[in-house]
Amino acid sequence: MIFAIIGILMGIVLGFLVPITYPPGYSLYISVAILAALDSVFGAFRATLEEKFDIEIFVSGFFGNTILAVALAYIGDKLGVPLYYAAIFAFGGRLFQNLAIIRRIGIHRLRIARGISRTSAKNKAKN
Amino acid sequence: MKNSRDKIIIGLTVFFVSFMLIINIRNTELDYDFIRLETVEAFNVEISETKEAIEALEDYIEQKKYQIEEYQAALRDGTLEDVLAAEVSRQKMNSHLTSLKGPGITVTLEDSDRELEQGEDPNNLIIHDLDVLNILNDLRRAGAEALAINGQRVTSQTQIKCQGATITVNDVTYGQPFIIEAIGNPDTLNAAINAPTSYAYILREYYELPVGSEISDEILINAFDREPALNYIEIQEGD
Numbered sequence: 001m002i003f004a005i006i007g008i009l010m011g012i013v014l015g016f017l018v019p020i021t022y023p024p025g026y027s028l029y030i031s032v033a034i035l036a037a038l039d040s041v042f043g044a045f046r047a048t049l050e051e052k053f054d055i056e057i058f059v060s061g062f063f064g065n066t067i068l069a070v071a072l073a074y075i076g077d078k079l080g081v082p083l084y085y086a087a088i089f090a091f092g093g094r095l096f097q098n099l100a101i102i103r104r105i106g107i108h109r110l111r112i113a114r115g116i117s118r119t120s121a122k123n124k125a126k127n
Numbered sequence: 128m129k130n131s132r133d134k135i136i137i138g139l140t141v142f143f144v145s146f147m148l149i150i151n152i153r154n155t156e157l158d159y160d161f162i163r164l165e166t167v168e169a170f171n172v173e174i175s176e177t178k179e180a181i182e183a184l185e186d187y188i189e190q191k192k193y194q195i196e197e198y199q200a201a202l203r204d205g206t207l208e209d210v211l212a213a214e215v216s217r218q219k220m221n222s223h224l225t226s227l228k229g230p231g232i233t234v235t236l237e238d239s240d241r242e243l244e245q246g247e248d249p250n251n252l253i254i255h256d257l258d259v260l261n262i263l264n265d266l267r268r269a270g271a272e273a274l275a276i277n278g279q280r281v282t283s284q285t286q287i288k289c290q291g292a293t294i295t296v297n298d299v300t301y302g303q304p305f306i307i308e309a310i311g312n313p314d315t316l317n318a319a320i321n322a323p324t325s326y327a328y329i330l331r332e333y334y335e336l337p338v339g340s341e342i343s344d345e346i347l348i349n350a351f352d353r354e355p356a357l358n359y360i361e362i363q364e365g366d
Contacts, residue, residue, distance in 0.1 A: 002134075003134040003135060003137060003138030004134075004137055004138055004141045006138055006142075007137070007138035007139060007140070007141035007142035007145070008141050008142070008145045010142050010145075010146075011141065011142040011143065011144065011145030011146035011147075011148070011149065012145050012146075012149055014146055014149075015145065015146045015147075015148070015149025015150050015152075015153065016149060016153070018150070020150055020154075021153075021154055022154060024154070024155075027151065027154065027155055030147060030150075030151050030154075031151060033147065034144065034147050034148055034151060037140070037143065037144045037147070038144060040140070041140065041141060041144055044137065055132075055133040055136055055137075058136075058137070058140075059136060059140070062140050
């Protein structure tokens with residue numbers, strides 16, 4: 001968790017500091033790549049909560065999805081068909097799905113924790 | 128997240144994502160404007176000109192450094208006087224106060240002796256002060272290092288003035304022909320007189336004035352024979 005937070009902070013700070021610009025034509029590819037990477041990160045978070053996280057699956061999915069998304073966008077550009085929609089729908093849909101499952105697990109755990117505390121409070125009251 | 132290797136990998140991937148995110152946000156925030164191709168071209172020209180100016184300045188710095196090294200070497204060897212004497216003679220060459228020689232060309236300008244055409248302005252057949260000035264300018268553009276008109280050294284204070292059919296140079300009046308002598312690269316100087324875009328070419332071809340030019344291996348140019356006027360100028364402090 002600490003590594004992840006450090007990574008996020010460093011990414012934000014460096015992103016503001018490093019003077020990289022690219023032609024606006026590439027903006028689409030990078031957006032799609034970010035979406036795919038975000039999907040992988042949320043998927044990893046969900047898998048961690050479900051306690052079936054596997055680093056190899058995560059890394060391969062992270063890079064594989066990103067590269068596939070960019071490749072789709074590129075091929076779509078060449079063909080004149082907006083194929084990047086496929087990536088947006090697939091990853092965007094899964095992003096929400098992952099978020100929904102994370103939410104459920106979180107609320108579930110919260111309720112368990114609250115229930116325990118309530119029952120313990122009742123127990124205390126009984127005692 | 129079992130071991131530290133996994134944690135580092137996760138940290139790196141998250142770093143990557145947030146980094147790209149911020150870069151993308153910053154990039155799409157940039158304001159893009161439509162500009163015309165000429166604008167791009169103009170900017171390119173400006174950039175290359177600025178680069179050239181920078182290069183010239185760097186060359187100048189190199190030159191000055193070399194000069195400083197030379198002085199320091201002279202200080203060490205005790206030959207500073209020689210170096211200064213060489214410097215003085217260089218400055219003398221530049222200051223119109225010494226007679227000079229070198230390769231160059233001689234340009235002869237004369238009034239035309241052709242018949243005046245019906246209704247033609249007789250001024251067309253005469254060499255004017257402006258003609259001389261334009262040819263002087265052409266010669267300077269071609270890299271003339273020293274110039275003289277009818278033996279009068281052309282300095283930074285030389286005036287060239289029309290007095291009827293005569294021309295006054297350095298307060299001395301001359302009638303035609305006017306002989307301009309220039310020291311410099313003879314080929315480029317000759318081109319400045321004979322090239323189709325030159326002023327002398329126009330005089331020769333359109334006004335049919337006899338403009339002669341002759342390349343010479345050794346042209347002698349006299350020193351400016353009076354003290355230059357230095358009544359108002361002062362040396363700037365700190366130079």
